[in-house]
Amino acid sequence: MSTDVEALNNPETLWNAETVYRPDLFKGKVALVSGGGSGIGRAVALLFARLGATLVICGRTAEKLEKVAAFVRGKGGTVLVVPTNVREPEQVDALYQRIHAEFGRLDYVVNNAGGQFPQNAIDYAPKGWAAVINNNLNGSWYMMQRAAQYWRDVKTPGSIVNIVVVTERGMPGVAHTVAARAGIIGASRTVAVEWAPLGIRVNCVAPGLTATEGLEVYPPEAQKEFPLANPLKRPGTPMEIAESCIYLSASSGSFITGEVLTVDGGGKLWGELWTAGRPEYYR
């Protein structure tokens, strides 16, 4: 792929990138972004901070989070780093308690932490299937359920955006993650109704192929064909995904709940994504 992944993920570039949103959009608000230390999560976190939000970022690796936090603090922003494994409900609970202790409020959650490995489904080991389900279905669920409990208890409204994948046509090589994310989409549609009386909106963003360092886990033969993923013949940028998360979180999304916003350059309509390489049969 000829796309300059490093440049598109550079914090300074992201901070200065053009945005349609006004600088003080989130003044006085608190936003939590999981997986905020890299890729899409970092782009979302930086955009929230740029637009005036107090930022909370979590993920498993403290160093990555601290780097993002140092950058935002250097720009005058306020950031809380809480290293958290979203697969561990006790850690998720501690995260929300910490946010309440520090700021006494929370307004937005972007539930972005996740990942998988490419392999033909027929070869998945039970441990591999379980790891991906645990990360992307259970972990995402713990994060969204705990957010809802928080807002119910403090009696304030809130918005959740779950980052998923495009599930409509499946995705060869990552059946485990498609299964997990379809579960989150189904749960989101369901709780969008259950939690509406609490003033909680729940939506999903489904990015298509997006230029982040996370793509390095895909084999070179798969990467070579990435431009065939959609009619625009390019990967999306982390900034494009970040702006869609802001759209759903801010008042622009106030009448939207239970929805999946697909941001994939039309990949749902045309394109192929063989994440573990194209099998001979389909050549």
Ligand SMILES: CCCCC/C=C/C(=O)SCCNC(=O)CCNC(=O)[C@H](O)C(C)(C)COP(=O)(O)OP(=O)(O)OC[C@H]1O[C@@H](n2cnc3c(N)ncnc32)[C@H](O)[C@@H]1OP(=O)(O)O
């Ligand atoms: C191409 C476009 C696709 C569009 C859709 C999505 C794109 C993206 O999401 S981009 C990138 C996002 N980031 C990542 O995916 C991060 C990288 N992935 C991971 O960190 C892992 O996949 C993880 C989620 C499985 C990590 O969980 P963890 O519990 O740490 O897993 P372990 O490394 O301990 O492995 C557990 C178990 O899983 C099996 N396994 C892991 N890696 C592979 C592999 N490369 N191939 C086959 N099987 C794998 C294996 O069974 C492991 O057990 P052991 O063999 O005992 O280690």
Ligand SMILES: NC(=O)C1=CN([C@@H]2O[C@H](COP(=O)(O)OP(=O)(O)OC[C@H]3O[C@@H](n4cnc5c(N)ncnc54)[C@H](OP(=O)(O)O)[C@@H]3O)[C@@H](O)[C@H]2O)C=CC1
């Ligand atoms: N890039 C793409 O083409 C697409 C990406 N996505 C999804 O978007 C999200 C972000 O991916 P992307 O930015 O590309 O890749 P990254 O690998 O850069 O981002 C994944 C982030 O999630 C964090 N994370 C993973 N597992 C856990 C966990 N158990 N607990 C807490 N944090 C965790 C990682 O941090 P750490 O390892 O330190 O915990 C990392 O910061 C993922 O859910 C991904 O599957 C969806 C469609 C397409």
